Amino acid sequence: MYSLAAFGRMITDRIRTDAYAEALRREIKTGDVVADIGTGTGILALLACRFGARRVYAFEPSGVVELAREIAAANGFSDRIQFISQKSTESALPEPANLIVSDLRGILPFFDQSLASLIDARKRFLAPGGRMIPQRDTVWIAGVQAPELYRDSLGPWNDRPYDFDMSAGCARTSNTISQCLLKNADQLCLEARCLATLDYERLAQTDLEATISWTAKRTSQIHGMVLWFDSVVAEGVGFTNSPGAPPLIYRQAFFPWSRPLEIVPGDNITVTVSAKLVGHEYVWRWGATVCAATSDAIQAGDTKANGTKTQLQQSNFFAADFSLPELRISGSSYQPKLNQNGQVQRRILGLMEDGTPLEAIAHQLMGDFPGRFRDWRDAFNLVASASRTFGS
Numbered sequence: 001m002y003s004l005a006a007f008g009r010m011i012t013d014r015i016r017t018d019a020y021a022e023a024l025r026r027e028i029k030t031g032d033v034v035a036d037i038g039t040g041t042g043i044l045a046l047l048a049c050r051f052g053a054r055r056v057y058a059f060e061p062s063g064v065v066e067l068a069r070e071i072a073a074a075n076g077f078s079d080r081i082q083f084i085s086q087k088s089t090e091s092a093l094p095e096p097a098n099l100i101v102s103d104l105r106g107i108l109p110f111f112d113q114s115l116a117s118l119i120d121a122r123k124r125f126l127a128p129g130g131r132m133i134p135q136r137d138t139v140w141i142a143g144v145q146a147p148e149l150y151r152d153s154l155g156p157w158n159d160r161p162y163d164f165d166m167s168a169g170c171a172r173t174s175n176t177i178s179q180c181l182l183k184n185a186d187q188l189c190l191e192a193r194c195l196a197t198l199d200y201e202r203l204a205q206t207d208l209e210a211t212i213s214w215t216a217k218r219t220s221q222i223h224g225m226v227l228w229f230d231s232v233v234a235e236g237v238g239f240t241n242s243p244g245a246p247p248l249i250y251r252q253a254f255f256p257w258s259r260p261l262e263i264v265p266g267d268n269i270t271v272t273v274s275a276k277l278v279g280h281e282y283v284w285r286w287g288a289t290v291c292a293a294t295s296d297a298i299q300a301g302d303t304k305a306n307g308t309k310t311q312l313q314q315s316n317f318f319a320a321d322f323s324l325p326e327l328r329i330s331g332s333s334y335q336p337k338l339n340q341n342g343q344v345q346r347r348i349l350g351l352m353e354d355g356t357p358l359e360a361i362a363h364q365l366m367g368d369f370p371g372r373f374r375d376w377r378d379a380f381n382l383v384a385s386a387s388r389t390f391g392s
Helices: 003-013 013-025 041-050 065-074 114-125 147-154 167-173 295-301 324-330 340-355 358-368 378-389
Strands: 035-036 055-059 080-084 095-103 126-133 135-142 179-180 188-200 208-215 220-234 237-240 250-263 268-278 282-290 308-315
Touching: 003 013, 003 268, 003 340, 013 095, 013 220, 013 237, 035 041, 035 114, 041 055, 041 065, 041 095, 065 080, 095 114, 114 126, 126 324, 135 208, 135 268, 147 167, 147 220, 147 250, 167 250, 188 220, 220 268, 237 268, 250 268, 250 282, 250 295, 250 308, 340 358, 340 378, 358 378
Parallel strands: 035 055, 035 095, 055 080, 095 126
Antiparallel strands: 135 188, 135 220, 179 250, 208 268, 220 237, 220 250, 268 282, 282 308
16 A cells, blocks of 8 residues: 555656646546546546546545545545545446546556456446556566676675575575666666567456567676566557666566576577466566577587576565465365454454444454453454445
């Protein structure tokens, strides 16, 4: 969930916000109905009204929606913007939308359930002939020689801090995707290649599976792969977070290798990248195969008999702090029993369904689960949280 400061930075990122404003100005026709998916503080909803939208349905499940309501009222748009304090996937619209606008990305478009939300909104909300903002994002990948970035990404785990062997930490950090800001495109030692194009008017799946190959042109170390995206918000209007471009609120994504790839001219480098949405998060996998430049190198004994110099397989799954018991109880054949926390939640929901007031539910919990709560206020806070999540 974004902080208020993060929402503020998004508004003041003029490259991004100006592009959205221009796209809305071009695309909105007087009297249009607009669905704003993830409105945040409501800046895109306000712009949609300014450019002629008759009605904006603005979805925002976080508490910042209350600030958005205040801002809409202060600008005279309360009668035209209907804020919906739910995820769009859990809601319906009373009328079709002529335009869907959103900015749900993280550092890449493959973020949280953003793509699933856009696919769902397009299928259920968009009128025939309706438009999408953005129209499409193109994701790019390149190899980078960046020793300082690599050291920062891996952290101190190989440095024997206080003369302790803590190298096991590298198994996690080398499988961790991080933000980076490459100000100099000259650090790219494998040229940019298109990894995926997301056409939001036709997009049907949330996952990514791609294989990209290069032939090395010079001797270098590849410390990792850098990914970024170009966005076409409307035809002729867009922005990019590519290396060397003016910086946006979005940075690039750095996928480190567990050890640098040593390449020489003529080597063939094949990189596979996949992203699969599991629950609310993406599980990324990235791998590399480096094959020898020439048969002479193989005969000289520099590589394995098949010409393969290096093979790596990595995933952010390996960076997750899962314990063995957690993995065991997540298995498909595991038969769970409801623990006390589950019993408490079940009791709360049952009393809510019966129409019991929150204060009475809290007192009931104190009697049903003695010793579970420090005091009545502790029980009431849990009940109030359940009401915010499941109540209406």
